[in-house]
Amino acid sequence: MGDQMARAEEYEKKAEKKLNSWGLFGSKYEDAADLFDKAANSFKLAKSWDRAGSTYVKLANCHIKLESKHETAQAYVDAAHCYKKTNAKEAISCLEQAVNMFCDIGRLSMAARYYKEIAELYESEQNIEQAIVYFEKAADMFLNEEVTTSANQCKQKVAQYAAELEQYQKAIEIFEEIAKQSLNNNLLKYGVKGHLLNAGICQLCKSDVVAITNALERYQDMDPTFSGTREYRLLADIAASLDEEDIGKFTDVVKEFDSMTPLDSWRDDPSVRVKEKLKAKELEGDDLT
Template identity: 45%
Template sequence: MAQADKKLKSFGFFGNKYEEAAELLEKAANNYKLGKAWKPAAEAYRQLAAVHVKTDSKHDAASSYVEGAKALMKVAPAEAVVLLQQAVEVYTDMGRLNMAARQLKEIAEAQEKQGLKDEAVTFYSQAADLFATENSSSEANKCRLKVAEFSAELDK
């Protein structure tokens, strides 16, 4: 990863240099994952996402955020939520509302596992709205059921 960082800092704004940096960061992330070094893997994916943002490759940026979040879910779920929220922003900007909704649902599930039901309600509700907007009634209803269940448990 240090090699990728050096290349990234020395490249300036020339296209191929970012592609090389992205390739090195992706290799670093994969190697960290193989070694089960989840936090460094997530950091490499976060840096990879930043490279993709600079090259205006939004889909790749969002995918990198999601991959980083998957790694962090194993050791630091609260930190993973931050990366998933970044992916939601990118997907929303791209008009990929179904993908954004899936990530919101993932955040809600992470909050639920941590026992943070108030937060889970918020994210399930947001996911339900986006799923409904995209005519994914079944997914929207699943999220609404979770909202109702947790709201009842929380006496809301």
């Protein structure tokens, strides 16, 4: 690694010297770019991630001078992937630069891909609000490029985080929209019952039995096969337990479903909130007696 570090610093020094030398406008930036690329690769081999990232940024600046937007964008992506190991903030900054370049040259599917990567970085930093913003941007751009599966993956993330933030109506609208879109797609239609279950759980979190009953009717109209699924039965049974304020019944139906089809971690959280509301109602009833 020491050898790679020394080699990297030598390439970087030569590149800086080349930039400061006299020469034809294009050639010195081309020569410097080649040296910065070699330096960055050597820094990577030495696992010096910050130095590799900053060197890729210098490479990007050379490509800007050469008006090579695609190469500039790729250099920013390479910088970001180095910074991801040490500095999420710098990685996000570099990816945003890359996205701007890809948008300029019409590579929108690449821009969408890196919007999604920015969202995932914010996600890893527990910055849920910003993660939602970038998952939404990625979803919109994937839709523009008709990459439906990737768009839906990003939308699901938005809906899940909206539910965690108790923005239930937003989550419901997204899950229902995905379900509608999936019905007409042979590859995606098998996931419809899961999307409707997600929407239904968010409906339950609003503790409005009339709303969930109406929603279940709409879901049957949307997908006539839904009423025969375990997902439908779970939602109907939970709605009944809410109506009857029966916490024991609620616990039993969730436990039975989870024993055969484990609930996702995000789904567990809203169902816990439903249970807490049932407990609160039960306590209110005890106080009145």
